[in-house]
Amino acid sequence: MRIDPRWWMRAGERDLAMAAHLHSGGFHEGTAFHCQQAAEKMLKALARSGLEAPSELCTSARKLDLHYIDSRHPNSVGGAPDRFYDETIAAEALEACLAIRRFVEERLA
Numbered sequence: 001m002r003i004d005p006r007w008w009m010r011a012g013e014r015d016l017a018m019a020a021h022l023h024s025g026g027f028h029e030g031t032a033f034h035c036q037q038a039a040e041k042m043l044k045a046l047a048r049s050g051l052e053a054p055s056e057l058c059t060s061a062r063k064l065d066l067h068y069i070d071s072r073h074p075n076s077v078g079g080a081p082d083r084f085y086d087e088t089i090a091a092e093a094l095e096a097c098l099a100i101r102r103f104v105e106e107r108l109a
Contacts, residue, residue, distance in 0.1 A: 003048060005044075005045040005048040005049045006045070006108075007045075008044040008045035009041070009104065009105075011041045012040075012044075012045065014038075015038035016034070016038040016097060016101065018034045019093070019094060019097065026087075027082075028082070029067075029081040031090040031093060032067035032070075032090055033067055033071040033072060035097035036071075036093070038097050038100075039060075039097045039101075040061070042104045043104065045104060046103075051107050053103065057103055060099060060100060063096060064093060
């Protein structure tokens with residue numbers, strides 16, 4: 001089955017929209033999680049197109065990967081994740097995700 005890179009990009013855009021919605025409501029842990037998911041899917045779109053991300057973008061993606069588990073599992077952070085996530089962390093996650101999005105969009109255009 002052929003997987004169109006645009007499918008990954010669309011899925012990533014939906015996660016980014018969820019992240020923005022959660023951010024506006026102060027759900028910082030959810031913001032970080034959906035930013036991680038969005039970036040991962042957008043990078044899959046890039047890879048499916050036969051392109052690679054530069055090392056600095058991979059560094060941003062690895063930083064976002066920290067939120068995959070920590071933002072959802074109390075045993076990962078030693079308490080309820082909402083107590084460990086704040087506006088700064090959520091904003092940094094959004095910024096990293098948006099940078100990945102810009103890069104991928106430019107390459108796929």
